[in-house]
Amino acid sequence: MSSPFSVNRPCRLQDVPGWDQETEVLVIGFGAAGASAAIEAASAGVRVLLLEASSGSGGTSALSGGEIYLGGNGGTPAQRNAGFSDDSEDLFRYLMMAGGPDADEAKARLYADNSLDHYHWLVAQGVPYKNTYLPQKMVEPVTDDCLIWSGSEEAWPFSEQAKPCPRGHTPQWEGWGGGRLLMDILAARVVELGVEVHYDSRVLALVVDDAGRVHGVVARCDGQPRYVRAGRGVVLCAGGFVMNREMVRRHAPQLMHNENPIGTPGDDGSGIQLGMSVGGAAIHMDEAFVSLPFYAPESLVRGIFVNERGQRFINEDCYHGRTGYHILRQGGDRVFLLADNACFERPPEFTRIDIAAVGETWEEVEQELGLPSGSLAESVDFFNRHAAQGQDPLFHKAAKWLNPLDEPPFVALDCRFDYAFYPHFTLGGLDTLPTGQVLTQQREPIAGLYAAGRTTCGLPRWGGGYSSGLSLADASFFGRQAGRHVATQG
Numbered sequence: 508m509s510s511p512f513s514v515n516r517p518c519r520l521q522d523v524p525g526w527d528q529e530t531e532v533l534v535i536g537f538g539a540a541g542a543s544a545a546i547e548a549a550s551a552g553v554r555v556l557l558l559e560a561s562s563g564s565g566g567t568s569a570l571s572g573g574e575i576y577l578g579g580n581g582g583t584p585a586q587r588n589a590g591f592s593d594d595s596e597d598l599f600r601y602l603m604m605a606g607g608p609d610a611d612e613a614k615a616r617l618y619a620d621n622s623l624d625h626y627h628w629l630v631a632q633g634v635p636y637k638n639t640y641l642p643q644k645m646v647e648p649v650t651d652d653c654l655i656w657s658g659s660e661e662a663w664p665f666s667e668q669a670k671p672c673p674r675g676h677t678p679q680w681e682g683w684g685g686g687r688l689l690m691d692i693l694a695a696r697v698v699e700l701g702v703e704v705h706y707d708s709r710v711l712a713l714v715v716d717d718a719g720r721v722h723g724v725v726a727r728c729d730g731q732p733r734y735v736r737a738g739r740g741v742v743l744c745a746g747g748f749v750m751n752r753e754m755v756r757r758h759a760p761q762l763m764h765n766e767n768p769i770g771t772p773g774d775d776g777s778g779i780q781l782g783m784s785v786g787g788a789a790i791h792m793d794e795a796f797v798s799l800p801f802y803a804p805e806s807l808v809r810g811i812f813v814n815e816r817g818q819r820f821i822n823e824d825c826y827h828g829r830t831g832y833h834i835l836r837q838g839g840d841r842v843f844l845l846a847d848n849a850c851f852e853r854p855p856e857f858t859r860i861d862i863a864a865v866g867e868t869w870e871e872v873e874q875e876l877g878l879p880s881g882s883l884a885e886s887v888d889f890f891n892r893h894a895a896q897g898q899d900p901l902f903h904k905a906a907k908w909l910n911p912l913d914e915p916p917f918v919a920l921d922c923r924f925d926y927a928f929y930p931h932f933t934l935g936g937l938d939t940l941p942t943g944q945v946l947t948q949q950r951e952p953i954a955g956l957y958a959a960g961r962t963t964c965g966l967p968r969w970g971g972g973y974s975s976g977l978s979l980a981d982a983s984f985f986g987r988q989a990g991r992h993v994a995t996q997g
């Protein structure tokens with residue numbers, strides 16, 4: 508028998524037969540956003556219930572690198588130890604650029620001014636940071652070091668508008684995946700503060716009155732529908748929608764050509780759908796983090812990308828997610844990373860970046876790829892002539908990455924979007940105030956409804972500006988804002 512409940516259709520208050528459970532604040536989802544919201548709400552002294560669809564805490568946050576984008580106010584201990592001083596204005600300007608044409612100024616300002624405090628909050632919860640610095644270009648440290656360049660801070664055009672500073676902070680953890688440690692620590696804190704947590708409890712629908720106020724939810728707990736009242740409000744922290752292929756097809760169809768969505772089955776869009784079901788506006792639903800993790804090896808940054816017309820299109824020293832964003836905008840299926848003998852190193856196997864052509868001249872490579880005569884060879888020639896002078900007039904790649912690609916043999920690496928490893932997740936979601944209040948299309952707050960993390964469109968909202976650590980920064984920081992607001996003013 509099909510369920511009478513739907514994330515797309517709210518349950519009317521008058522249809523609730525009776526409440527099975529009552530709380531003051533109800534948090535949906537136990538990832539970084541939900542844990543942070545629950546910690547703040549419980550710390551404010553109100554009763555908090557957390558419902559999680561899966562059988563444990565963590566969500567996609569636990570799969571992650573645990574890297575958080577932090578800085579400002581002179582710098583975190585890690586930044587200062589490494590000799591950097593990070594001005595909040597530079598962080599603000601960077602966040603505004605990273606947010607793209609529709610950056611959320613209020614959120615960027617609040618985060619820039621309070622990011623250092625957020626670092627101290629994370630430490631106070633028990634998150635360990637070794638506060639050491641790794642200067643190399645990398646996706647994520649595999650050692651237990653802390654600070655890395657995790658975005659496009661040093662690359663054009665970002666470097667021109669905000670003084671560059673590394674801001675990716677990873678917890679003290681050996682190997683990839685510090686997110687599990689981060690989530691274990693936040694989850695322990697949630698429990699310590701007396702938050703009641705129910706696992707295997709999927710929210711099926713919101714409960715709303717005729718005036719549009721959200722009063723609670725219908726959830727499936729232990730296989731049974733349960734009506735749960737939230738006196739102050741519901742906070743949706745249910746992740747993004749990259750695993751809901753129908754939603755992806757509708758909103759971000761460009762992602763359908765690659766088979767590497769990353770996340771958990773919980774990223775099914777239900778949080779966004781629940782918010783929309785009561786009039787919440789979903790924005791930038793076409794935006795995504797799409798990465799081509801072609802470095803390390805760092806030396807490949809000295810190579811150049813060309814599209815299937817042999818044209819260059821990006822400064823290769825920018826963040827790998829910005830490269831992915833621009834690759835998707837090239838039209839055509841084929842994209843190549845060109846390297847000469849001096850800078851070539853084989854990318855790791857997991858990237859599925861294979862060799863497409865090799866030659867003693869760039870003309871040979873061009874021919875082997877079947878590109879129009881003169882196209883690729885002329886792009887390389889133009890690049891080489893200027894690189895020899897330490898210049899890149901087209902894309903302003905920094906001088907330290909500029910070398911003519913003139914040492915044979917030459918190689919073209921195959922970076923096709925439908926074949927290579929392009930991990931991706933969605934950035935679009937519910938429109939919210941910095942307080943976490945969910946907004947309608949008219950930007951009116953919906954009474955009793957809050958959201959945070961990838962259920963919302965937060966600080967990270969543009970693939971061309973995404974930087975590692977921004978999603979967890981946004982989820983944890985704005986989760987906290989939502990938890991505090993719902994507890995004190997909901």
Ligand SMILES: Cc1cc2nc3c(=O)[nH]c(=O)nc-3n(C[C@H](O)[C@H](O)[C@H](O)COP(=O)(O)OP(=O)(O)OC[C@H]3O[C@@H](n4cnc5c(N)ncnc54)[C@H](O)[C@@H]3O)c2cc1C
Pocket residue numbers: 535536537538539540541558559560561564565566567568569570571572573574575576708709710711744745746747769770771772773774775777778932959960961962975976977978979980982
């Ligand atoms: C491999 C990998 C590495 C990454 N590394 C980083 C990184 O280092 N730094 C960074 O900033 N970002 C990183 N990201 C992205 C980041 O992890 C996520 O965007 C972020 O964790 C989202 O947090 P969240 O709290 O919004 O959602 P989640 O952590 O996914 O939590 C949502 C929870 O809600 C639950 N849920 C969903 N629907 C319902 C429902 N209807 N009822 C009840 N519960 C529900 C889910 O089961 C889940 O537990 C990475 C992602 C991946 C996959």
